[in-house]
Amino acid sequence: DIQMTQSPSSVSASVGDRVTITCRASQGISSWLAWYQQKPGKAPKLLIYVASSLQSGVPSRFSGSGSGTDFTLTISSLQPEDFATYYCQQANSFPLTFGGGTKVEIK
Amino acid sequence: QVQLVESGGGVVQPGRSLRLSCAASGFTFSSFGLHWVRQAPGKGLEWVAIISYDGSNKYYADSVKGRFTISRDNSKNTLYLQMNSLRPEDTAVYYCAKGPVAAAGTGWFDPWGQGTLVTVSS
Numbered sequence: 001d002i003q004m005t006q007s008p009s010s011v012s013a014s015v016g017d018r019v020t021i022t023c024r025a026s027q028g029i030s031s032w033l034a035w036y037q038q039k040p041g042k043a044p045k046l047l048i049y050v051a052s053s054l055q056s057g058v059p060s061r062f063s064g065s066g067s068g069t070d071f072t073l074t075i076s077s078l079q080p081e082d083f084a085t086y087y088c089q090q091a092n093s094f095p096l097t098f099g100g101g102t103k104v105e106i107k
Numbered sequence: 108q109v110q111l112v113e114s115g116g117g118v119v120q121p122g123r124s125l126r127l128s129c130a131a132s133g134f135t136f137s138s139f140g141l142h143w144v145r146q147a148p149g150k151g152l153e154w155v156a157i158i159s160y161d162g163s164n165k166y167y168a169d170s171v172k173g174r175f176t177i178s179r180d181n182s183k184n185t186l187y188l189q190m191n192s193l194r195p196e197d198t199a200v201y202y203c204a205k206g207p208v209a210a211a212g213t214g215w216f217d218p219w220g221q222g223t224l225v226t227v228s229s
Contacts, residue, residue, distance in 0.1 A: 034215035036152075043151065043202055043219035055217065089151055091213045094170050096142075096154040 006099035023088035032092035116223030129203030140206035145199035159211035
């Protein structure tokens with residue numbers, strides 16, 4: 001199975017800050033990576049697919065990059081509605097696996 | 108708009124069975140693969156199973172293989188998850204989610220339903 005490791009597990013930031021979350025795969029997955037945002041009590045929401053493609057309706061302050069084993073989700077200017085938990089997911093092979101999550105908290 | 112609505116969750120004793128349903132609308136149901144993903148209380152996300160557009164191909168996580176069965180009824184636009192021999196570690200919110208392609212292929216999940224809570228406890 002492909003293990004997905006996210007870092008940090010939590011980050012405290014202020015509105016307007018630039019936030020970067022990393023995700024590392026235990027083996028190469030090309031660009032087969034997705035990012036999700038989850039707010040408390042809600043279902044996850046797709047933000048980015050194929051490592052860097054922005055899902056329709058997602059604000060442009062979200063961006064993704066990387067290929068192979070190392071990936072990054074960047075929020076260029078954190079907004080109040082962005083405080084949530086973020087997950088990466090590899091879409092390269094079964095079983096599909098997720099990172100452990102990164103909680104973005106208010107500083 | 109695309110909508111997925113799960114039902115069927117509840118409290119069940121270890122070793123018993125439960126069937127979850129996911130009613131879909133807003134897209135051509137019979138043209139897409141569909142997934143179940145779960146989330147234990149306070150924990151991360153775990154993929155459970157996928158079924159192809161026509162039900163001919165299915166894949167499962169090792170943790171549920173042999174106990175859970177994914178199926179679909181394209182005439183009713185409904186996805187199912189039959190869960191047998193339930194264990195306390197199966198306690199989670201279960202989400203259905205649409206895949207990006209027809210096949211039971213790898214991919215991402217979009218959108219997700221609101222989830223249904225399954226609690227396995229005596």
